Amino acid sequence: MTVLRGLALVLSVTFFSSCLISAPSLASSDGFLQCIREKIPSQLLYTQCNTNFTAVLASSVRNPRFFTNTTVRPIFVITPNDASHVQAAVLCGRWQGVRLRVRSGGHDYEGLSYRSARPEVFGLLDLGNLRTISINQWEYTAWVDSGATIGELYYTIAKNNPEVAFPAGECPTIGVGGHFSGGGVGMMMRKYGLSIDNILDAKLVNANGELLDRATMGEDLFWAIRGGGGGSFGIVLSWKVHLVQVPPKVTVFSIAKTLEQGAIDILTKWQDVGPSLPSNLMITVMLSGQQAAFRAMYLGTCSSLVATMGEQLPELNMTSADCQPMTWLQSTALSFITFSSNNITLEEALLSRTTSLSTFTKVKSDYVTRAIPKAAWKDIFSWFTMKGAGLIVLEPHGGLMATIPTAATPYPHRSGVLYIIQYIAFWQGDGGVAATTWLGSFYDFMGHYVSNNPRQAYVNFRDLDIGQNVVADDVSSSESGKVWGERYFMSNYQRLASVKATADPMDYFRNEQSIPPLLPVPTYNDYNDDPSEQRFMPRDPIN
Known part of the structure; x- marks a missing residue:
């Protein structure tokens, strides 16, 4: 018997050594695979031995920085299409000592939904097959699966009723599961709050493999999953959300100003005005090179917007010629279509799930609670002339955000926050030394002007440096x-x-x-x- 066991072990190691990460994982992974194969269809399971394993793993990798030969990858990928498959994966994983990571859209800025930053044996649950969206037009609610994207959610809602919407982020390929788990900053948050402020219920598989809803999970756990970050409390399979009303047409504009055109004066004024504008108006700012691009989305008409801007921020010189009236759905795709170099349709922009492995990125974040002095902005702009310089995006809070108590959800950055800063460095290929050095140094420099004790950060802009x-x-x-x-x-x-x-x-x-x-x-x-x-x-x- 001892000889047979020894022979079996040798054969097992020989077979798996080319597929799995390390020898210590063999026993647990073998037991897991035997367990899970009894409970889900074989076509939903991909081990490292499968010829299409790499393609499935890469299918929603949004940052090739975490898709190199040195990345610690999962030993298998499961693509469930039913809640029972997720329950089985959790139970088999716990029984066999194999942990799971969960991916909805793959936008985790540190890739933690599908890779490990340290040596570890784990499996991946990819929720891309769980993407059903069901609208209840009479209740103004919807159930949306975690594997759906923000673009798919927007499209489905608006096609059902163009005057109904949901407040969430701006990139259409973001997965609902991760986005909601961390908060959900977006262009309508000043009017309607974050995504998590509009979640009514959820279905979650807990660490015991049980499928729970809000009533059975309890209010503490329901509170935690709405903003407490992904990968901590269980696997949320779907969310019930409250839908909001929007006018038949919204108005957007995008106005860029160089330093010579007074960008610093306008930006200094915007810091005070942006958070105090009417809640149905959101003006973000992107700084790159030697210019500031002011982009607005207004839940109203052009004439009303021109009047408001003339009163609140005349320095921008916004006129009716800058107005772009469109449906709310069109506005959600506008930035993505503009960013893309291809001529793509609205449907292609919002429903595409394609990914690119050409651009590497690194992101950091800050919150500003006191306006940055005008004199400092000249120094800040000088950073965008340096080697490896990226860009930053400023998104104002205020409006409804300032009235929601800090403890209402895990997202605490409410009253007193002027705006959030997202720092983005990007590069091509596998280098990035100049870009990441620029980002780290610029972030250290900005420490003089942002929140402190603690220096706040946004969990959906995940940053392992902190x-x-x-x-x-x-x-x-x-x-x-x-x-x-x-x-x-x-x-x-x-x-x-x-x-x-x-x-x-x-x-x-x-x-x-x-x-x-x-x-x-x-x-x-x-x-x-x-x-x-x-x-x-x-x-x-x-x-």
């Missing part, structure tokens, strides 16, 4: 999590860690910036009478 979890005794430390967690969530971090301790005390759903459970951590005996079993083994065996 800290990573330290794992001890197979559980992430809540103290190490505070380093980065209080920057994303401020005073809400403690409550998130408490919810984690209840919902997932063994820290099964874990990544480098997942919420750690607040200590003390349960012992082996809390989960299984046999302490030799896997730490995060479920209480009940697989049926």
